[in-house]
Amino acid sequence: MSTSAAIQVSDLAAAIAKGERAALAEALNLLDDRRQAARQKSAALLAHLQSEYSDNCNHLIGITGPPGVGKSTLSAALIAVWRKRGLRVGILAVDPSSPFSGGALLGDRVRMQTNSEDDGVFVRSLSSRGQFGGLSAEVWPMCIVMLAGFDIVLIETVGVGQREVDVSRLCDTTCYVAQPGSGDSVQFLKAGILEVPHILVVNKKDMGAVAQRTLSELGNALNAEHPDGQWQVPVLATSALNGSGIEALADVMAHHHQSLQERKQLARRRGSYQAYWIHKRLEEEFGSFGIDKLGGEKALLEQLQSQDMDLFKQYDSLRQQCCNGEVDKHESDND
Amino acid sequence: MQRDRPWLMRTYSGHSSAKASNELYRTNLSRGQTGLSVAFDLPTQTGYDSDHPLARGEVGKVGVPINHIGDMEALFDQIPLGEMNTSMTINATAPWLLALYVAVAERQGADPGQLQGTTQNDVLKEYLSRGTYIFPPEPSVRLTTDLIAYTVKNIPKWNPTNICSYHLQEAGATPTQELAYALSTATAILDAVQASGQIPADRFQQVVGRISFFVNAGIRFVEETCKLRAFSRMWDDVARNRYGVEDPKQRRFRYGVQVNSLGLTESQPENNVQRIVLEMLAVTLSKNARARAIQLPAWNEALGLPRPWDQQWALRMQQVLALETDLLEYGDLLDGSPVVEAKVLELIAGAQQEMDNVAAHGGMVACIDNGYVKRELVQSHTRRMRNIESGDLKIVGVNCYQETATSPLTGGEESGIMKVDELAEREQIATLQAFRATRQQGAVDDALALLRAAANDGSNIMPSSIQCARAGVTTGEWSEVLRGVFGEYRAPTGIDFVASDRSESKALEQVRERVRATSDELGRPLRLLIGKPGLDGHSNGAEQIAVKGRDSGFEIVYEGIRLTPSQIARAAQEEGVHLIGLSVLSGSHLELVEDIHNELEAIGCKGIPLVIGGIIPQDDARQLLDRGLKAVFTPKDVDMNIIMNTMVTIIRQVNGLEPLA
Structure with a gap:
């Protein structure tokens, strides 16, 4: 992503965190948008929000x-x-x-x-x-x-x-x-x-x-x-x-x-939502065959929860694995 | 030769201000009208003063604004209430308007006990059709019963409630449904009066005898006549068997009528004249089921507000039938006709079954909240709309024989409709503020305290309301106290119930394809906001568009009725919609659209296109388009596939997409 696009994303994220209505609306529209450019921007925005603005207090x-x-x-x-x-x-x-x-x-x-x-x-x-x-x-x-x-x-x-x-x-x-x-x-x-x-x-x-x-x-x-x-x-x-x-x-x-x-369970729970979401999407796209290829549901969810990665990065890397038929655990672990 | 006395002849009217309406009433009376029928504006009907933010654009539009006793006094200036028969189309605020009427009669020196007239006072149908309710069903029924109990004891010749099947038909009811829901409403109200314990058992027959009805007559006039015969018989049966009324006079089905406005067309509007006349036949032909009072719409209602001349024409139709023809010289023309009898029996059987369904769903009041009746009505209405669209239901000049020569009636400077004085709202607000400044605040506060106490402790609401009227309380203040005690309510909407259109018509498939293609190009599903700004509660049109939008593949955010411009703008932003569709039938479109434009601009959403549907005169439509509105749909746009296609085209244009092949 270019520098100016990164600034845009961080500005948008900052405005969202301040609760600005126009920024919220723009971000939600963006997440709805399936076009390639929008998807890239969405991924960057979510990554930014997850790293900068998620304190699990809410x-x-x-x-x-x-x-x-x-x-x-x-x-x-x-x-x-x-x-x-x-x-x-x-x-x-x-x-x-x-x-x-x-x-x-x-x-x-x-x-x-x-x-x-x-x-x-x-x-x-x-x-x-x-x-x-x-x-x-x-x-x-x-x-x-x-x-x-x-x-x-x-x-x-x-x-x-x-x-x-x-x-x-x-x-x-x-x-x-x-x-x-x-x-x-x-x-x-x-x-x-x-x-x-x-x-x-x-x-x-x-x-x-x-x-x-x-x-x-x-x-x-x-x-x-x-x-x-x-x-x-x-x-x-x-x-x-x-x-x-x-x-x-x-x-x-x-x-x-x-x-x-x-009980310090909130962060763990939040991680599980993301794992569940990714699992559902992969299952939808590739069926149980795809999930099996990734080591089955249980292993997949465990793997996802143990990673500290942003949503789309995890999703895209697993998608790639399904498409290529290659499961290279080391690479995805270290990414 | 012995002729029957003609029915009461009225014209539903009122506009701009109490003074202007008073002049109109006196003109109408001098032209042979025999009673008055008062139309109130929407702020008065929904309990707001003329200077309330929600009243903006609505003051004096669909009727007269009445804020306080001064307005009411001006409305009946030089009209002695002791001799007049006045029908007031008022529901949620009926006790208040009756209180004002009583207080004015007192000031005129008339005996309130001798007053004659009608308060519509049927809130249940407001939840289903007209939308001018304020409170939840239970306290609303309580206000209705309070008014009934009060008048039976104190104003015995008053018709305290006019149970309306009229608006049910406008909302889509078939004749069977009209019969069933009106009669179920009547029994619900009578049961509530009985349960309130305000009327001793030996006087309850009188209450039943004071119940009257307000019905609709559509263009299928044979069936409509049979419907009225069925009504008479079924009401007689209810009065005798459910309430033990022995005196046949007290069991008589007394009704007034406004013939169908829903069926009046904007295209070739002169054809409405013959529609109105035929519909009038339906309610006069059969002597045993003849209307007590008739008001006819004007031929140009689908275009905008009628002028005095248009109303005179409607009155003359009645006079010709009553005075020139020989109709009133005979007994009942239909008695003994096996065809009529068979039809009547069929309607009664169907209505009886539907009444049983209502009872099985907990009765009419429960059916408001659980949505049963609304669902049935919306289904009937949707069926009707789909039949018009497919051409199975023929409407001359609309979906067949559309070719027409230029009409001399709609030409000319005023385009064949009345223009409301644009200064009326400002003048009304000035009068109101001056009135507030001159009254005695102490008396106002005391009266409002009495009202609040009565609302809380369950005693009859009328005496304290009359006290409020005398003290100079305003419509908004009276309603605000009751809002505080009873709360506000939003009835189930029609959109919750309509099954998807599963017909695979080519036109619909085409629309879906265009919606899909445009969604793909814009990256996300096309989203529309549909809502009604202002106080007009006629939501059927908006709901039909919402349902059609879903069937066409749009994601529809339905925002409902009584919205401020700022609410609409902010909802559009939150929901990320591609287009906003407004519906306005009250004539307040110019002000409301301007305000919504400004609000959108203020929050940085100027780019979201706006379209509007409603009763919009051509001149106004041109003005709206000049100011940036993207499309205006009026009653002549019956093909909803075209409306959907237009919206897709607009979305494509504002987003810079090439036109689709």
Whole structure:
């Protein structure tokens, strides 16, 4: 990359870190851009952000759950609480794309109703773009950008079973929102279809007895210790409509984040998101054959997590290996 | 010869200011109009004073601005309310406008107990169609029932609510759906009045007797007549069997009508005259299901605001039918017709089934929040739009017989529509600020405290509202107190429900190909922001465009209604869109587009192209294009594939891409 391009990238990164809206928007557009020049610039930007602006102090949160459960309204209520606490919030709102046209209707923004005069909130809607389980390929790179500029980054996505696996592997804290009166979440949990979230929420507690019953059913169905270890999964009731339970939810989220930091797990987790993202992309491109060629999923993820390299460098070098059929571990280790 | 008395003849009107509207009303009354139908502007309907930022461009556009008792007094200057029959199209703020009406009647020396007229007061359909709701469904229903309970006790000749199927049809309802949802709304409201305990059981029959309806009549006038016969029978059944009303008079299906505006065309607008006349037949032909009050749209509504002459023409249509023809000399013409009877029974059966569906989804109020009814309506509407596009549904002058000679009606200086005085908004704001300066703040604060207390403790909202009216409280202040107590609400939008267009039509495939090719060249998927600036809540058009955009392969960020220019500009930036599509039907397009341009420039997004759809007069369209807007779509643009293609072309142009073959 030429010197002037490098300056551009570092200026852009600095502006993002300051939370400048125009810079954030430009960076997100850039990450979306598949053209060669844009991809190179993206790679440089992400590398720069990861080396200069990632202190792992901020919090990456995923909110998922079935459609119509009130995730967006809940997110809006949480945003209000965080803003009151002086935290800056970036949101990636993911909606499914149409399998027929590839187009998408992204309606979370209208449901979220944030105060758009507020410079401390930034919402980008994304389409799942028909791939990658629940999340499109752009989500992790966009998270890297958002994490550089905000105290809290929230990914909101529809999930009704295995679909939310993606989000749980890309977030520090995953929060599953269940519908009162619907036994689905309980069944999914019991059957192991639902990845155990860090926090379970029954929204619409204004529904009274129905919500109460779902609350206790979920409590019973849960093996209260999270598979990560050292975390008791809380089950909370909220009502986005009248705002009750939202402060408590924000507290529990902060508590989980703190516990990750105290146990020094945050950096390790973040590394695993990147490994997971690269693995997914390679699998998508080359299939399980390609993954096998790289030594299989387990070895690949371990290798990726042990490296301290930027996203696109790792990805590109592995891609090259798949294409060339040559697996030269030494070279990639030392790169 | 014995002739039936004609129905009440009204014209839905109001514009610019209370003074200008008052002059219009007095002219209309002198020309033989027998009642008044007040159109309020959108800030008044959604509870904002004329100087609120969201009111910019909307003041005096679709109706008269009423901020306080002074405005209301000017509106009815020299019109004695004790003798008038006034219909007010007002919903979320209905208790407030009725309070002002009562307070003005008191000042005129009339007995409020003798007032006659109607408040539309049907908020449920606002969530589904018209969009002028403010509060969540539950407190809204409470305000509705408070007004009903108050008038039944204190203004017994008032029609406290006009359950509207009119707007449901505009939102896409089939006749069956219109019947089912209107009747389900009526029972939801009556049940709520009953549950409120404000009316003793032995007087409840009176409440049922005061419920009236506001229906629509479309161009399929045979079916529409049958719909009204079905309405009468079903309402009679509901009143008798659900509420035990014994007096047949109290079970009568009383309704007013505005014939269909949705079907009025911008192309060859003179054809609307025959459409309106045929639609009027639908609601008058059958004596046993005849309208009590009729208001007709003007022939040029799809072009812009009608002039006094256009409204006079609409009134004359009614007069010719009532006074010249022999219609009113006969009994019911359709009784005994097996064809009509079969159709009526079919409609009743279908409507009954749909009412059961609503009940199964928790009743009409629950169906607002869970989106059931909106989904059904949007599906019907989408079907209609797709049928027009394919030509299966014929509209003369629009998708067939488009050739036309030049119309002498739309030529001339004013292009056949009314121009609202551009100074009206500024004058209204000046009057408002002067009014605020002269009132007694102590009395205002006391009245607002009473209102807040009533809102909180559940006592009837009317007495404190009337106190507010007398004290000089403004529309914005009244609403702000209730917003504080009840909160604000956004109803589910139509975009959440529409299934993808799976038809593999050639035109659609072509659009998709162009979207794909342009996405590839620009490196990322084409993204559009669709939203409605200002206070106009008619979101069907915007939603249809959003759905079509998705079906064409765009990523659509749907931003909804009631947006400030700054919200739109900032959303466009955050979302990284390639184009912004606006929808405005209230006539505030010039001001709003100018503001959005300025906001975009201020945040460095001047390059994002803007297009607009709505009721935009030709002169205004030219002005907008001169000022840099890229395209103007109006009701005559029925082929949405062309709209999509135009947007792709604009995106290509502003990004410096070569035209596609």
